[in-house]
Amino acid sequence: MDPGELIDPKVKETLRPKLGKEFYDETAGYASVVRMGLNENMVVDSGFASMLLEEAAKRTDPRRYPAPKGACAIKAISEGIGVWEDEVVVGNGADEILDIICKVYVGSGEAIVAEPTFEMYRFYIGLGRGSARTSMLTKDFGLDVEGILASITDETKVIFICSPNNPTGKQFSKDDILKVVEESDRLVVVDEAYSDFAPYSLCRESTRYQNMLVLRTFSKAFGLAGLRLGYAVSTNETTCWLRAAQSPFNVNAVAQEMARLVLENNKIYEEYVKKTIEERAYLKAELDDVNGIEAFESDANFILFRVLSKDLRSADVVARLKGAGFEVRDRGALPMLENCIRVTVSTRQNNMRFAGELVKALRG
Ligand SMILES: Cc1ncc(COP(=O)(O)O)c(C=O)c1O
Structure with missing residues:
Protein backbone atom coordinates (compact mmCIF):
# COMPACT_ATOMS: atom_id res chain seq x y z
CA MET A 1 0.00 0.00 0.00
CA ASP A 2 1.32 3.45 -0.95
CA PRO A 3 0.79 5.83 1.99
CA GLY A 4 0.80 8.62 -0.58
CA GLU A 5 -2.72 7.49 -1.53
CA LEU A 6 -3.91 8.49 1.92
CA ILE A 7 -3.14 12.15 1.28
CA ASP A 8 -6.14 14.41 0.64
CA PRO A 9 -6.14 15.00 -3.17
CA LYS A 10 -6.47 18.75 -2.64
CA VAL A 11 -3.38 18.81 -0.44
CA LYS A 12 -1.48 16.51 -2.82
CA GLU A 13 -2.17 18.89 -5.70
CA THR A 14 -0.43 21.63 -3.73
CA LEU A 15 2.56 19.64 -2.52
CA ARG A 16 5.80 20.06 -4.38
CA PRO A 17 8.27 17.44 -3.09
CA LYS A 18 11.18 19.36 -4.60
CA LEU A 19 10.13 22.76 -3.18
CA GLY A 20 13.27 24.64 -2.21
CA LYS A 21 15.76 22.11 -3.61
CA GLU A 22 16.50 24.34 -6.57
CA PHE A 23 17.96 26.89 -4.17
CA TYR A 24 20.73 24.65 -2.95
CA ASP A 25 23.28 22.85 -5.03
CA GLU A 26 24.30 19.98 -2.73
CA THR A 27 27.45 19.16 -4.63
CA ALA A 28 28.77 22.71 -4.75
CA GLY A 29 27.39 24.18 -1.53
CA TYR A 30 26.69 27.89 -1.28
CA ALA A 31 30.07 29.26 -2.29
CA SER A 32 30.24 28.43 -5.98
CA VAL A 33 27.66 30.92 -7.28
CA VAL A 34 26.78 34.54 -6.61
CA ARG A 35 23.29 34.21 -5.18
CA MET A 36 21.10 36.96 -6.59
CA GLY A 37 17.93 34.89 -6.74
CA LEU A 38 16.48 34.87 -3.24
CA ASN A 39 16.52 38.54 -2.20
CA GLU A 40 18.99 37.86 0.58
CA ASN A 41 20.81 40.94 1.86
CA MET A 42 24.53 40.76 1.17
CA VAL A 43 24.93 44.51 1.76
CA VAL A 44 24.87 43.87 5.53
CA ASP A 45 28.47 43.50 6.69
CA SER A 46 29.13 39.84 7.48
CA GLY A 47 31.65 40.72 10.23
CA PHE A 48 29.07 42.86 12.03
CA ALA A 49 26.37 40.19 11.67
CA SER A 50 28.75 37.54 13.02
CA MET A 51 29.69 39.71 16.00
CA LEU A 52 26.01 40.10 16.95
CA LEU A 53 25.44 36.39 16.41
CA GLU A 54 28.28 35.51 18.79
CA GLU A 55 26.75 37.82 21.38
CA ALA A 56 23.31 36.22 20.85
CA ALA A 57 24.84 32.75 21.25
CA LYS A 58 26.56 33.82 24.48
CA ARG A 59 23.24 34.97 25.92
CA ASN A 265 21.51 48.54 16.46
CA ASN A 266 18.74 49.88 14.26
CA LYS A 267 20.72 52.99 13.27
CA ILE A 268 23.43 50.80 11.72
CA TYR A 269 20.83 48.76 9.83
CA GLU A 270 19.23 51.97 8.55
CA GLU A 271 22.61 52.74 6.95
CA TYR A 272 22.66 49.28 5.28
CA VAL A 273 19.17 49.95 3.93
CA LYS A 274 20.34 53.33 2.59
CA LYS A 275 23.27 51.62 0.91
CA THR A 276 20.99 48.96 -0.60
CA ILE A 277 18.76 51.70 -2.02
CA GLU A 278 21.85 53.36 -3.55
CA GLU A 279 22.94 50.02 -4.99
CA ARG A 280 19.43 49.49 -6.40
CA ALA A 281 19.73 52.82 -8.25
CA TYR A 282 23.17 51.78 -9.53
CA LEU A 283 21.95 48.37 -10.73
CA LYS A 284 18.83 49.90 -12.32
CA ALA A 285 21.00 52.40 -14.24
CA GLU A 286 23.27 49.55 -15.39
CA LEU A 287 20.25 47.49 -16.52
CA ASP A 288 18.79 50.52 -18.33
CA ASP A 289 22.00 50.62 -20.37
CA VAL A 290 21.74 46.97 -21.43
CA ASN A 291 20.26 46.52 -24.91
CA GLY A 292 17.43 44.02 -25.29
CA ILE A 293 15.83 44.23 -21.85
CA GLU A 294 13.35 46.45 -20.04
CA ALA A 295 13.99 46.95 -16.31
CA PHE A 296 11.09 47.94 -14.05
CA GLU A 297 11.20 50.44 -11.17
CA SER A 298 11.56 48.87 -7.73
CA ASP A 299 10.92 49.80 -4.09
CA ALA A 300 12.48 46.55 -2.86
CA ASN A 301 15.93 44.92 -2.80
CA PHE A 302 15.43 43.30 -6.20
CA ILE A 303 14.70 44.41 -9.75
CA LEU A 304 12.48 42.72 -12.33
CA PHE A 305 13.43 42.93 -15.99
CA ARG A 306 12.02 41.57 -19.22
CA VAL A 307 14.03 40.01 -22.02
CA LEU A 308 12.61 41.71 -25.11
CA SER A 309 13.89 39.43 -27.87
CA LYS A 310 11.30 37.04 -29.25
CA ASP A 311 14.05 34.49 -29.97
CA LEU A 312 15.42 34.34 -26.48
CA ARG A 313 13.65 32.81 -23.47
CA SER A 314 14.15 34.09 -19.95
CA ALA A 315 14.83 30.48 -18.87
CA ASP A 316 17.77 30.29 -21.30
CA VAL A 317 19.19 33.58 -20.07
CA VAL A 318 18.88 32.34 -16.46
CA ALA A 319 20.66 29.09 -17.40
CA ARG A 320 23.47 30.99 -19.14
CA LEU A 321 23.87 33.26 -16.13
CA LYS A 322 24.05 30.21 -13.86
CA GLY A 323 26.79 28.85 -16.10
CA ALA A 324 28.64 32.13 -15.59
CA GLY A 325 28.22 31.81 -11.79
CA PHE A 326 25.17 34.06 -11.17
CA GLU A 327 21.92 32.72 -9.75
CA VAL A 328 18.77 34.75 -10.50
CA ARG A 329 15.04 33.82 -10.60
CA ASP A 330 13.21 33.12 -13.81
CA ARG A 331 9.73 34.61 -13.34
CA GLY A 332 8.66 34.12 -16.96
CA ALA A 333 6.02 31.49 -16.11
CA LEU A 334 4.00 33.84 -13.92
CA PRO A 335 0.94 35.55 -15.44
CA MET A 336 1.76 38.96 -17.02
CA LEU A 337 5.48 38.30 -16.62
CA GLU A 338 6.39 36.54 -19.85
CA ASN A 339 10.18 36.46 -20.28
CA CYS A 340 10.82 38.24 -16.97
CA ILE A 341 13.74 37.67 -14.61
CA ARG A 342 14.17 38.89 -11.02
CA VAL A 343 17.61 39.86 -9.76
CA THR A 344 18.50 40.70 -6.15
CA VAL A 345 20.38 43.93 -5.43
CA SER A 346 23.75 42.87 -4.04
CA THR A 347 27.11 44.48 -3.31
CA ARG A 348 28.64 46.95 -5.81
CA GLN A 349 31.09 44.33 -7.02
CA ASN A 350 28.37 41.73 -7.61
CA ASN A 351 26.00 44.23 -9.23
CA MET A 352 28.72 45.44 -11.58
CA ARG A 353 29.84 41.94 -12.55
CA PHE A 354 26.23 40.83 -12.99
CA ALA A 355 25.48 43.61 -15.49
CA GLY A 356 28.54 42.54 -17.52
CA GLU A 357 27.57 38.87 -17.47
CA LEU A 358 23.99 39.71 -18.46
CA VAL A 359 25.21 41.46 -21.61
CA LYS A 360 27.14 38.29 -22.53
CA ALA A 361 24.19 36.00 -21.66
CA LEU A 362 21.90 38.02 -23.94
CA ARG A 363 24.38 37.70 -26.80
CA GLY A 364 24.51 33.91 -26.32
C1 LIG B 1 6.93 38.75 -0.22
C2 LIG B 1 7.56 37.80 0.73
N1 LIG B 1 6.90 37.47 1.85
C3 LIG B 1 7.43 36.62 2.74
C4 LIG B 1 8.66 36.05 2.52
C5 LIG B 1 9.18 35.05 3.52
O1 LIG B 1 10.02 35.65 4.42
P1 LIG B 1 10.76 34.80 5.55
O2 LIG B 1 12.16 34.63 5.10
O3 LIG B 1 10.63 35.67 6.77
O4 LIG B 1 10.02 33.51 5.70
C6 LIG B 1 9.38 36.35 1.38
C7 LIG B 1 10.69 35.73 1.13
O5 LIG B 1 11.32 35.88 0.13
C8 LIG B 1 8.82 37.24 0.45
O6 LIG B 1 9.44 37.56 -0.69
Missing part, protein backbone atom coordinates in the same frame (compact mmCIF):
# COMPACT_ATOMS: atom_id res chain seq x y z
CA THR A 60 21.57 31.66 25.04
CA ASP A 61 21.57 28.31 26.84
CA PRO A 62 20.89 25.69 24.14
CA ARG A 63 19.84 23.13 26.74
CA ARG A 64 16.71 25.13 27.45
CA TYR A 65 13.62 25.62 25.33
CA PRO A 66 13.26 29.17 24.04
CA ALA A 67 10.74 31.71 25.32
CA PRO A 68 7.37 30.36 24.13
CA LYS A 69 5.83 31.77 20.94
CA GLY A 70 8.76 34.12 20.49
CA ALA A 71 7.93 36.11 23.67
CA CYS A 72 11.43 37.67 23.92
CA ALA A 73 11.38 38.70 20.28
CA ILE A 74 7.83 40.05 20.67
CA LYS A 75 9.00 42.28 23.51
CA ALA A 76 11.92 43.64 21.44
CA ILE A 77 9.74 44.19 18.36
CA SER A 78 6.91 45.92 20.25
CA GLU A 79 9.43 48.31 21.84
CA GLY A 80 11.25 48.76 18.53
CA ILE A 81 8.23 49.72 16.45
CA GLY A 82 6.01 51.22 19.14
CA VAL A 83 3.03 48.86 19.31
CA TRP A 84 1.68 46.74 22.18
CA GLU A 85 3.09 43.24 22.69
CA ASP A 86 -0.43 41.87 22.22
CA GLU A 87 -0.42 43.29 18.73
CA VAL A 88 2.61 41.27 17.56
CA VAL A 89 2.94 37.63 16.47
CA VAL A 90 6.39 36.19 15.83
CA GLY A 91 7.06 33.28 13.50
CA ASN A 92 9.78 30.98 12.23
CA GLY A 93 10.14 33.27 9.23
CA ALA A 94 7.22 35.24 7.84
CA ASP A 95 6.47 31.96 6.06
CA GLU A 96 5.27 30.34 9.29
CA ILE A 97 2.83 33.19 9.85
CA LEU A 98 1.46 32.85 6.30
CA ASP A 99 0.97 29.14 6.94
CA ILE A 100 -0.91 29.82 10.15
CA ILE A 101 -3.05 32.57 8.64
CA CYS A 102 -4.15 30.07 5.99
CA LYS A 103 -4.85 27.33 8.52
CA VAL A 104 -6.74 29.55 10.94
CA TYR A 105 -8.51 32.06 8.70
CA VAL A 106 -8.76 30.59 5.19
CA GLY A 107 -9.21 26.90 6.07
CA SER A 108 -11.36 25.25 3.40
CA GLY A 109 -12.69 28.66 2.34
CA GLU A 110 -11.30 31.05 -0.25
CA ALA A 111 -8.61 33.70 -0.36
CA ILE A 112 -8.05 36.37 -2.98
CA VAL A 113 -4.48 36.83 -4.18
CA ALA A 114 -3.40 39.98 -6.07
CA GLU A 115 -1.20 38.46 -8.79
CA PRO A 116 1.43 38.06 -10.13
CA THR A 117 2.99 37.81 -6.70
CA PHE A 118 4.86 35.72 -4.11
CA GLU A 119 3.98 32.10 -4.87
CA MET A 120 3.85 30.91 -1.26
CA TYR A 121 0.37 32.40 -0.66
CA ARG A 122 -1.14 29.85 -3.05
CA PHE A 123 0.99 27.10 -1.56
CA TYR A 124 -0.20 27.66 2.02
CA ILE A 125 -3.81 28.26 0.94
CA GLY A 126 -3.80 24.86 -0.83
CA LEU A 127 -1.99 23.12 2.00
CA GLY A 128 -4.78 24.24 4.34
CA ARG A 129 -7.35 22.84 1.83
CA GLY A 130 -8.49 26.29 0.76
CA SER A 131 -8.97 27.79 -2.71
CA ALA A 132 -7.15 30.77 -4.17
CA ARG A 133 -8.99 33.26 -6.34
CA THR A 134 -6.81 35.45 -8.54
CA SER A 135 -7.23 39.19 -8.97
CA MET A 136 -4.74 40.44 -11.53
CA LEU A 137 -2.74 43.63 -11.11
CA THR A 138 -3.35 46.47 -13.56
CA LYS A 139 -1.20 46.66 -16.72
CA ASP A 140 1.31 48.94 -15.00
CA PHE A 141 1.55 46.55 -11.99
CA GLY A 142 -0.78 48.64 -9.80
CA LEU A 143 -3.44 47.26 -7.45
CA ASP A 144 -6.82 46.74 -9.12
CA VAL A 145 -8.91 47.80 -6.14
CA GLU A 146 -12.26 47.50 -7.90
CA GLY A 147 -11.23 44.10 -9.31
CA ILE A 148 -10.36 42.81 -5.85
CA LEU A 149 -13.58 44.07 -4.32
CA ALA A 150 -15.59 42.56 -7.17
CA SER A 151 -13.88 39.16 -6.66
CA ILE A 152 -15.11 38.80 -3.09
CA THR A 153 -17.58 35.96 -2.55
CA ASP A 154 -19.35 34.64 0.56
CA GLU A 155 -16.47 32.18 0.89
CA THR A 156 -13.73 34.82 0.84
CA LYS A 157 -11.92 34.98 4.17
CA VAL A 158 -8.60 36.66 3.42
CA ILE A 159 -7.13 39.00 0.79
CA PHE A 160 -3.37 38.79 0.23
CA ILE A 161 -1.59 41.92 -0.99
CA CYS A 162 2.19 42.03 -1.24
CA SER A 163 3.55 45.59 -1.09
CA PRO A 164 6.22 46.23 -2.36
CA ASN A 165 5.11 43.39 -4.56
CA ASN A 166 7.41 40.44 -5.16
CA PRO A 167 8.39 40.07 -8.00
CA THR A 168 7.17 43.25 -9.75
CA GLY A 169 8.89 45.48 -7.18
CA LYS A 170 6.68 48.55 -6.69
CA GLN A 171 4.89 49.49 -3.50
CA PHE A 172 1.15 50.03 -4.07
CA SER A 173 -0.50 53.33 -3.18
CA LYS A 174 -1.42 53.59 0.48
CA ASP A 175 -4.90 54.83 -0.44
CA ASP A 176 -5.52 51.81 -2.67
CA ILE A 177 -4.55 49.34 0.04
CA LEU A 178 -6.60 51.12 2.69
CA LYS A 179 -9.60 51.22 0.35
CA VAL A 180 -9.49 47.42 0.11
CA VAL A 181 -9.24 47.23 3.91
CA GLU A 182 -12.11 49.65 4.45
CA GLU A 183 -14.46 48.25 1.84
CA SER A 184 -13.80 44.51 1.84
CA ASP A 185 -14.91 43.42 5.29
CA ARG A 186 -12.38 40.55 5.08
CA LEU A 187 -8.97 40.03 6.71
CA VAL A 188 -6.51 41.93 4.51
CA VAL A 189 -2.93 40.65 4.83
CA VAL A 190 -0.42 43.23 3.63
CA ASP A 191 2.91 41.49 3.18
CA GLU A 192 5.56 44.14 3.76
CA ALA A 193 8.62 41.89 3.60
CA TYR A 194 10.38 44.62 1.57
CA SER A 195 8.86 47.83 2.97
CA ASP A 196 12.12 48.91 4.68
CA PHE A 197 13.43 49.69 1.18
CA ALA A 198 10.24 51.58 0.22
CA PRO A 199 8.72 55.00 0.97
CA TYR A 200 6.28 53.92 3.70
CA SER A 201 5.03 51.11 5.97
CA LEU A 202 1.48 50.44 7.14
CA CYS A 203 2.72 48.60 10.21
CA ARG A 204 1.24 51.05 12.70
CA GLU A 205 -2.02 51.51 10.73
CA SER A 206 -2.70 47.79 11.01
CA THR A 207 -3.52 48.15 14.70
CA ARG A 208 -6.23 50.69 13.87
CA TYR A 209 -8.25 48.43 11.59
CA GLN A 210 -9.99 45.32 12.89
CA ASN A 211 -9.46 43.50 9.59
CA MET A 212 -5.86 44.34 8.69
CA LEU A 213 -2.60 42.51 9.34
CA VAL A 214 0.87 43.61 8.25
CA LEU A 215 3.54 40.97 7.77
CA ARG A 216 7.25 41.80 8.18
CA THR A 217 10.48 39.82 8.18
CA PHE A 218 14.03 40.05 9.49
CA SER A 219 15.25 38.19 6.39
CA LYS A 220 15.55 41.23 4.11
CA ALA A 221 16.50 44.60 5.66
CA PHE A 222 18.20 42.93 8.64
CA GLY A 223 19.89 40.24 6.55
CA LEU A 224 18.87 37.39 8.89
CA ALA A 225 17.34 35.02 6.33
CA GLY A 226 19.32 32.12 7.77
CA LEU A 227 17.85 32.55 11.26
CA ARG A 228 14.18 32.44 10.16
CA LEU A 229 12.38 35.25 11.93
CA GLY A 230 9.27 37.10 10.85
CA TYR A 231 6.40 38.89 12.53
CA ALA A 232 2.91 40.21 12.03
CA VAL A 233 1.26 43.30 13.47
CA SER A 234 -2.50 43.47 13.88
CA THR A 235 -5.11 43.99 16.58
CA ASN A 236 -5.06 41.70 19.59
CA GLU A 237 -8.37 40.21 18.38
CA THR A 238 -6.54 38.81 15.34
CA THR A 239 -3.10 38.07 16.77
CA CYS A 240 -4.49 36.03 19.69
CA TRP A 241 -5.92 33.39 17.31
CA LEU A 242 -2.68 33.17 15.37
CA ARG A 243 -0.59 32.78 18.52
CA ALA A 244 -3.04 30.14 19.73
CA ALA A 245 -2.35 28.09 16.59
CA GLN A 246 1.44 28.17 16.89
CA SER A 247 3.65 25.45 18.37
CA PRO A 248 4.80 26.50 21.84
CA PHE A 249 8.50 26.76 20.90
CA ASN A 250 8.26 27.90 17.30
CA VAL A 251 11.15 30.40 17.27
CA ASN A 252 14.64 29.38 18.41
CA ALA A 253 16.40 31.21 21.23
CA VAL A 254 19.30 32.58 19.14
CA ALA A 255 16.92 34.16 16.62
CA GLN A 256 14.98 35.77 19.47
CA GLU A 257 18.17 37.25 20.95
CA MET A 258 19.19 38.46 17.51
CA ALA A 259 15.88 40.29 17.13
CA ARG A 260 16.73 42.23 20.26
CA LEU A 261 20.32 42.93 19.16
CA VAL A 262 19.59 44.06 15.61
CA LEU A 263 16.81 46.36 16.82
CA GLU A 264 19.18 47.85 19.41
